[in-house]
Amino acid sequence: MNKILSCTIILLVISLTSACTTVKPWERGTLSKKEMSWSPDPLANTLSEHIYFAKEAAAGGYGSAGGGCGCN
Amino acid sequence: MSNIKQNLSPSLAALYSAAFTLPIYNKAVEAAGAPDSAPSVSARISKYDEDNLSSGDFSGLGDQKRYDIEVGQVSIVYPINDTVQLTVDSAYEKMSGASPWFVQPDAQNNPVQVMSSATIDDARFDASAKLDIYKGKYTISPSVGFSTEKDYQAVFGGVSVARELDNKSTTLRAGLAASFDEVKPTDDPSIDPGRPDKEDKENVTGFVGIGQVINKNTVVQSTFTVSHYSGYLSDPYKLVFNSAQPGLRDNRPDDRTQYIWSAQLRRWSEIFNAALHADYRFYMTIEGKRYAHILNPKTGWPIEGLSAVSEIASECLIAGSCSTVAMLKGEEEGKSWLEDLKLPYICIDNKMHIEGTTNIN
Numbered sequence: 425m426n427k428i429l430s431c432t433i434i435l436l437v438i439s440l441t442s443a444c445t446t447v448k449p450w451e452r453g454t455l456s457k458k459e460m461s462w463s464p465d466p467l468a469n470t471l472s473e474h475i476y477f478a479k480e481a482a483a484g485g486y487g488s489a490g491g492g493c494g495c496n
Numbered sequence: 497m498s499n500i501k502q503n504l505s506p507s508l509a510a511l512y513s514a515a516f517t518l519p520i521y522n523k524a525v526e527a528a529g530a531p532d533s534a535p536s537v538s539a540r541i542s543k544y545d546e547d548n549l550s551s552g553d554f555s556g557l558g559d560q561k562r563y564d565i566e567v568g569q570v571s572i573v574y575p576i577n578d579t580v581q582l583t584v585d586s587a588y589e590k591m592s593g594a595s596p597w598f599v600q601p602d603a604q605n606n607p608v609q610v611m612s613s614a615t616i617d618d619a620r621f622d623a624s625a626k627l628d629i630y631k632g633k634y635t636i637s638p639s640v641g642f643s644t645e646k647d648y649q650a651v652f653g654g655v656s657v658a659r660e661l662d663n664k665s666t667t668l669r670a671g672l673a674a675s676f677d678e679v680k681p682t683d684d685p686s687i688d689p690g691r692p693d694k695e696d697k698e699n700v701t702g703f704v705g706i707g708q709v710i711n712k713n714t715v716v717q718s719t720f721t722v723s724h725y726s727g728y729l730s731d732p733y734k735l736v737f738n739s740a741q742p743g744l745r746d747n748r749p750d751d752r753t754q755y756i757w758s759a760q761l762r763r764w765s766e767i768f769n770a771a772l773h774a775d776y777r778f779y780m781t782i783e784g785k786r787y788a789h790i791l792n793p794k795t796g797w798p799i800e801g802l803s804a805v806s807e808i809a810s811e812c813l814i815a816g817s818c819s820t821v822a823m824l825k826g827e828e829e830g831k832s833w834l835e836d837l838k839l840p841y842i843c844i845d846n847k848m849h850i851e852g853t854t855n856i857n
Contacts, residue, residue, distance in 0.1 A: 446665060451712045454764045462717060462760060462777035467540040467569045470585065493620055494648030494679060 520767040531575035542567045558611030563593035586623040598735040620645040633660045650677040667707040697727030713764040721756040801827035809838040
């Protein structure tokens with residue numbers, strides 16, 4: 425558990441400090457592409473999460489939460 | 497794996513047609529922190545069949561035919577004014593087929609699946625509404641929804657808050673949601689007299705997350721979620737084989753807390769003119785059982801025995817496949833199998849003992 429916690433903290437620190445540069449608004453064209461969004465197709469993402477929820481013990485964790493269903 | 501079919505049921509075809517009678521706008525990627533510039537409607541229809549249970553894993557009791565599932569989804573995004581946006585999502589799902597009932601040993605003492613008969617025919621409808629309220633650097637998003645089917649009802653709601661920092665380079669997110677569910681088995685009680693008539697369960701989920709723009713081509717996001725379930729967490733339709741106690745019910749703890757850490761990365765490649773998506777999720781519970789990555793396909797429960805296996809092979813696909821098989825085989829059989837493969841490996845068991853090939857260079 426301690427190893428997992430240590431790895432988590434290290435990864436978080438790395439993600440916040442490594443190679444971060446201030447990206448100006450006019451440099452954000454690539455970041456605003458549809459392909460760069462967290463879920464480019466929200467309906468497909470919702471369906472995938474529902475299938476994970478129905479078929480696997482591990483599901484969720486991306487910040488949103490809904491109700492259960494009789495599928496598991 | 498799933499097979500896509502072309503023929504749709506009349507109800508799903510009607511839903512799909514209705515969605516396309518609404519005005520549709522091409523939804524471009526909008527600037528973060530503000531409503532979309534125009535309303536949009538999107539619809540999606542999916543149809544898939546689960547593979548039938550293989551004869552080697554089938555007990556001969558029940559029906560081998562698994563579920564056929566059709567799903568229709570419609571999403572409407574409607575900017576109410578300059579600072580408020582409404583999103584309504586709905587889904588209609590039809591399913592039919594047989595469901596796993598319990599696992600029992602066959603004549604050779606190998607586990608085989610007992611199925612229900614292929615008469616399960618159900619439909620589920622869910623709908624949810626979310627408001628995004630933009631107030632300067634904050635976005636506040638309350639939401640409510642419900643899910644209904646013959647034997648299961650759920651109502652849920654929540655609120656999340658996002659705060660932008662450092663000229664929109666960093667986004668902090670936090671949220672809380674709750675769900676109240678009720679299960680009422682509907683099939684003939686004479687099939688399984690011990691089945692409960694009505695049970696409830698609740699779920700409360702909280703999360704905190706951070707998104708960070710690394711550079712003009714890379715963005716990362718990390719979320720930590722705690723989810724607490726309480727009430728009837730068993731499956732009312734499932735039994736557990738026990739020769740001393742025939743008809744033993746699926747009986748899970750009535751209280752469960754799960755911790756989930758997820759990390760996502762998006763990186764644009766100029767060479768391929770495409771974005772790399774890398775998503776990772778680590779998952780566990782505090783009930784003494786690990787729920788992550790790999791499930792035993794025969795029992796549906798998390799594997800036990802080896803905690804980690806790494807192998808060296810000529811191709812990643814071979815190394816990854818062999819590692820997964822070794823974990824599925826359990827501790828002793830898994831180690832023996834790895835030795836027989838003659839590939840360099842390292843494995844860690846649940847007591848954190850490390851074993852493996854001694855001369856890996």
